[in-house]
Amino acid sequence: MADRMLQFVRLDQHQPDKRPATARREDFAEIYQDFAPQAAAAQSSRCSQCGVPFCQVHCPLSNNIPDWLKLTAEGRLEEAYEVAAxxxxxPEICGRICPQDRLCEGNCVIEKDFGSVTIGSVEKYITDTAWENGWVKAPKPRRELAQSVGIIGAGPGGLAAAERLRMRGYQVHVYDRYDRVGGLMIYGIPNFKLxxxxxxxxxxxxxEGGIQFHLNVxxxxxxxxxxxxxxxDAVLIATGVxxxxxxxxxxxxxxxIVPALDYLTASNRAGLGExxxxxxxxxxxxxxxxxxxxxxxxxxxxxxxxxVRQGATSVTxxxxxxxxxMPGSMREVYNAEEEGVVFEWLxxxxxxxxxxxxTAVRAQRMHLGLPDATGRQQVAPIPGSSFDLPADLxxxxxxxxPEDLPKAFNEPALPVTxxxxxxxxxxTMMTALPGVFAAGDIVRGASLVVWAIRDGRDAAETMHHYIEQKTAALAVAAE
Known part of the structure; x- marks a missing residue:
């Protein structure tokens, strides 16, 4: 093991600097500054290189986190990127938007006494460096295959599957009803995060790698x-919810009174110049x-x-x-509090x-009771505790x-839960329709981008095996 590691006993945890709240309230730019190379290497060296890496265990993608932290500490950034990718x-997206405080960093073995390794920030640093240096390559296969796959949905799950299948040589076609690729990563997540x-x-x-996109379809x-x-030859449904x-x-x-996604989509489209x-x-x-x-x-x-950034007079x-x-990332709660958001708990x-x-929201105070079957405390209203919150929006x-896909697709044989x-x-991740697979939120319900990526990659593997078996069976039948 390199003598650069296990530095958590000497070095304190340090995240990249955040822009002051007064400044970041005025624009939609990302709030974290870039890691300096020396700082990224130093923070990576805090990794304990433990025998059972709980950071990796609790990552939906089972990322080899200790390996690329060690490579970063040693200045071997191109190798670190290869391991991460x-x-x-x-990885550049997960480093920005994953709730690391609930996943890898929240389960880091040094978290309790020393503060976790800043895994997400190092991941972002590695991949941004890779882009700057041209290490990130288009998904071009060694050989082309005649078979093709259709993917419905250009969000993280569909794109992850598309990349894996293209690398195997398939002719990949992605269909999306919107005018840009990315799904919620484009229209649902604000610029200050991504x-x-x-x-x-x-x-x-x-x-550039040969994936064909059919947008507004x-x-x-x-x-x-x-x-x-x-x-x-196979179809993947990765529409999200x-x-x-x-x-x-x-x-x-x-x-x-407006739905959250409509509001965020309008803001993001305006930010894109529309x-x-x-x-x-x-x-x-x-x-x-x-x-x-x-x-x-x-x-x-x-x-x-x-x-806050749009200039609201008050935000509650x-x-x-x-x-x-709270189910959301606590890091995001702290950022919101710094920016002046008021929280009305319970x-x-x-x-x-x-x-x-x-003109107002009438609310009532709640009481937390005993845990339910999921382990979360049940909530019950407190009689006579109503109060009003003034509101214009x-x-x-x-x-x-999920939307009603059997109806939307005019395919009543498509089964739902x-x-x-x-x-x-x-x-196999296959539906009751032969050759039709599904992955991501449309299967597991609303979840994280990182889980959609995992599901998309897994679906790509099962689709590959299905096509291989289908091709072999057709060859036998033709003999």
Whole structure:
């Protein structure tokens, strides 16, 4: 083991510097400064190189984190990138948006006494350095195959599968109903967490590698699932989940109450230089407004921090549990607090007030009780505890459910679970339709980008085996 490692006893944890909150409130640029090479090497050297790397165990992609930390500490950055890219299609994206405090860093063995290794920041540093030096290559196979695959959805799951299948030589066609590649990475995640050029450069690179994108193409409207099954040897559905969860409450239909994804999409499209009617009219613009965001996940944090940057006069996050029970990244909560967001813990909406438009959210205090079957504490309202939060714009960030794909695709034989997600054989990731696979959020429900990448890569392997077996069977039948 290199003598550069195990430096956690000598070196304190240090994240890359953050821009001051007063400055970052004024723009949508990423908030963290770049790691200096010496700082990245020093922080990597804090790794304990433990025999059972819990950081790797708790990474959905099983990234070889101790290996590329050691290589970074030794200044072998090109090798570090190769190791990182071997298991992760988008390490530069995961380094920026993964909730490391809940995954790799949160399970680092030195976390309790010394502070975890800054894994996410080092991952970002390695990959950004790789891009700068031209080490990131387009997915060009050694040999071309005649078989083709169709992938529905150009989000992280679909793109991860596309890259893996292209590397094997398949003719890969990706279909997406939107006008850009990236899915929620483009339209759902704000620039201050993930600048869009980071995603768009992968799109350009994948096209250079021979992956063909068919944009503004909606399955069920412009082409049928049956058409794709006839055209391709295998099809992957990786559409994600976009249907906003709603709630029943008096006043829920008032103008000024908007779904989180609609709000974030409008902001991101404006940031990409588009003329967005909702921004111009003010319906999706928080400027000069009192904003209340309802929810406690990462999407809620994206909304409150976007509203701050749009110039809201006040931004409040209303969440029915306490801070310790928030499902979102605690790091994002701290960033939001620094930027002036007010959190109303243990509060749940019961009505929306107003005549022509929303003017306030009536909420009531909640009490945390005993854990339920999932281990989370149940919540119950406290009688007589209602209070009003003034609001000109209310953003509903209650999570996402799957769309009705059998109806949208006009394919009633496509099976779904009782939650509306696609039903698959989890050993093969294939649906009941032969040759039609599914991966990502449309199977597991709304989840993390890193899980979508894992599912996409796994689906690519099972699709490859399916096509091999199908090709072999056709060859035997032809003899």
């Amino acid at each position: 071997a298991t992760n299609t988008f 600048e869009k050029e980071v995603v768009l450069r992968r799109w350009k690179q994948f096209e 909606a399955v069920g409207r412009d082409i049928t699932l049956e058409d794709l099954r006839v055209k391709h 976009y249907k906003a969860r709603d709630m029943a409450a008096p006043g829920i239909g008032l103008p000024g 003329n967005v009617p909702g921004m111009a009219s003010g319906t999706m613009n928080a400027a000069g407004k009192r904003v209340v965001v309802i929810g406690g996940g990462d999407t809620a944090m994206d909304c409150v921090r976007t509203a 996050c209303l969440y029915r549990r306490d801070k310790a029970n 509060g749940a909406p019961e009505a929306f007030l107003g005549d022509a438009a929303v 209310v953003i509903m960030a209650l999570g996402f459910d 009782r939650w509306g997600t696609l039903k698959v054989d989890h050993r």
